[in-house]
Amino acid sequence: MFESISLAEYYQIFLDIINNQLLVLTNLIEIIIFILMGAAAYFLSKFLYKNLDSLLEKIKSINFLKRKRILDQLLFPLLLIILIAFYHILAVTFNLPNVIISIFGNLVTAWLVVKVIALFFPRNRMFRFLSALIWVIAALRILGIYQATINFLDSLAFQSGKLRISLLLISKTVIIFSILFWLAGKLSRLVTARIDNSENLTPSVKVLLTKITKILFFISAALFTLSSVGIDLSAFAFLGGAIGVGLGFGLQKIVSNFISGVIILADKSIKPGDVVEIAGVYGWVKKLDTRFVSIVTRSGKEYLIPNEYFITKEVINWSYSDELVRVDAQVGVAYNSDLRQVQKLIMQAVEDKTRILDNPEPACLLTDFGDSAVNFELRFWINDPRNGIKNIRSEVLFSIWDNFKENQIEIPFPQRDYHLKSLPAQLKDKITLSSNSNSNSTAED
Known part of the structure; x- marks a missing residue:
């Protein structure tokens, strides 16, 4: 249950600080001293600016704009902090008054820290969160109630077995986790950029290392947060067992796809840029994810196919070892055709196609004598399957059609002759009547 707290005592501490420390005449002297220190810091910053700029110029990783930002934003508050520290000593x-100077010292310190954060990190939600936190801590230290506030938050607690959860513990956990989670995201993006820019790694290895890096960073952030606030990680053993049971039932598909994704990345069977065909989907691999593979077709459709499909089903990878692909086209001609001429006309259909390679050379083979046609097979090679296979085959077949039409080459279709040896008597009578009626109508016409 919640422990006993005294709000009246907390309020009295605040009033005592205002009356006994802030509203004192000697504080006027400290204000004048602080103004003089501010003026001194300003003139010192102007005097040292060029020398420090020359010193930072020697650091190659800091460009001109960053040097200017560092000096403009940090030099004055840093010098002022140094002067305040010297006065504090x-x-x-010598037992000099130090109440107001200490207050200004806390404010300038908070200001300097916020400036440093703004210098190296963008002004996003995390920046605003850290800035607000720093100013709150500075205000509590100025009022001298920082430790009292910590004790107050720690007193708002409840006990659950051996685990004591207080408002202070929750606040620390939220603050530390937010900072570490944000930092893990920054570091993972930095490492990912380095991995992507590496020329010694294959695309599959890059994706695998990127995903492993992200997982390790975020898991480390969570574990470090729990450890830093004093939570015994062994208390989560039961939770780990429950998660294991969940993985065995409700999450088995997710785990299966994740493991399949790791296998795909490890064996390099599928990688970004490959031209694949699976389950009737033909396209190029755009992205490998922990759960699915993104495939973009030539029509612009993007299919998200689960990773386990690439492990358990048949996959055609047109560019697995290289992008050299053979395309086959079947053609049948009538038996009364000049087969040598047919072969020549078929070969002419590939001569003006820029996508068809000369090496390996195209070939036209007579494959068999069918029931209704003599069958040929045209074989040619391309090295850009990403641009489509059916379209180049269609283009070649159109050329063959035009060549055959110009040279009166017939492409036959199946024909069948049916001979009826015997018919039932009733069917014969119907046929006779039908033929008689047709002859009568013809005579009348």
Whole structure:
């Protein structure tokens, strides 16, 4: 249950600080001293600017714009902090007033930290969160109630077995996890960029390393957060067992796709840019994900096919070892055709096609003598399956059709002759009557 707390005592501490520390006449002297220190820091920053700029110029990783931002934003507050620290040493040594200077010191320190965060990180939600946190801590230290606030938040707690959960613990967990989670995202993107720019790694290995890096960073952030706030990780053993049971039942498909994705990346059977055909889908691999493979067809449709399909089903990878692909086209001609001329006309159909390679050379083979036609097979090679296979085959067949039409080559279709040896008597009578009626109508016409 919640522990006993005293709000009245907490409020009295706040009033005592206002009356006994802030509303004192000697504070006016400290304000004047702080103004003088601010002026001194300003003139020192102007005097040291060029020398420090020359010093930073020697660091090749810092360009001109970054040097200017560093000096413009950090030099003045940094010098002011140094002067305040020097005065603090003198105040302790010679027993000088130090209340107001300490307050300004906390404010300038918070200001400097916010400037550093703004210098290296963009002004997003995390920047605003950290800035607000820093100013709150500075305000509590100025009022001298920082430790009292910590004790107050820690007193709002409840006990669950051996685990004590307080508002302070929850606040620390949220703050640390937010910072580490954001930092893990930044680091993972930085490492991913380095991996993507590496020329010594294949696309499959790049994707595998990228996903492993992201998982390790975010898991490490979560575990480090729990450890830093003093939570015993062994308390989550039961949760791990429950997750294991869930994986065995409700999440088995997700786990199957994840493991299949790791296998695909490890054996390099599928990689971004490959031209594949699976389950009636023909296209090029755009992206490999932990759950699916993104395939874009020539019509612009993007299919998200589960990873396990590429492990358990038949997959045609047109560019697995290389992008050299043989395309076959079957053609049948009538038996009364000049077969040598047919072969020549078929070969002429591939001569003006820029996508068809000269090496390996195209070939036209007579494959068999069919029931209704003499069958040929044209074989030719392309090295750009991403641009389509059916379209080049269609283009070649159109050329063959035009060549045959110009040279009166017939492409036959199946024909059958039916001979009826015997008919039932009733069917014969119907046929006779039908033929008689047709002859009568013809005579009348």
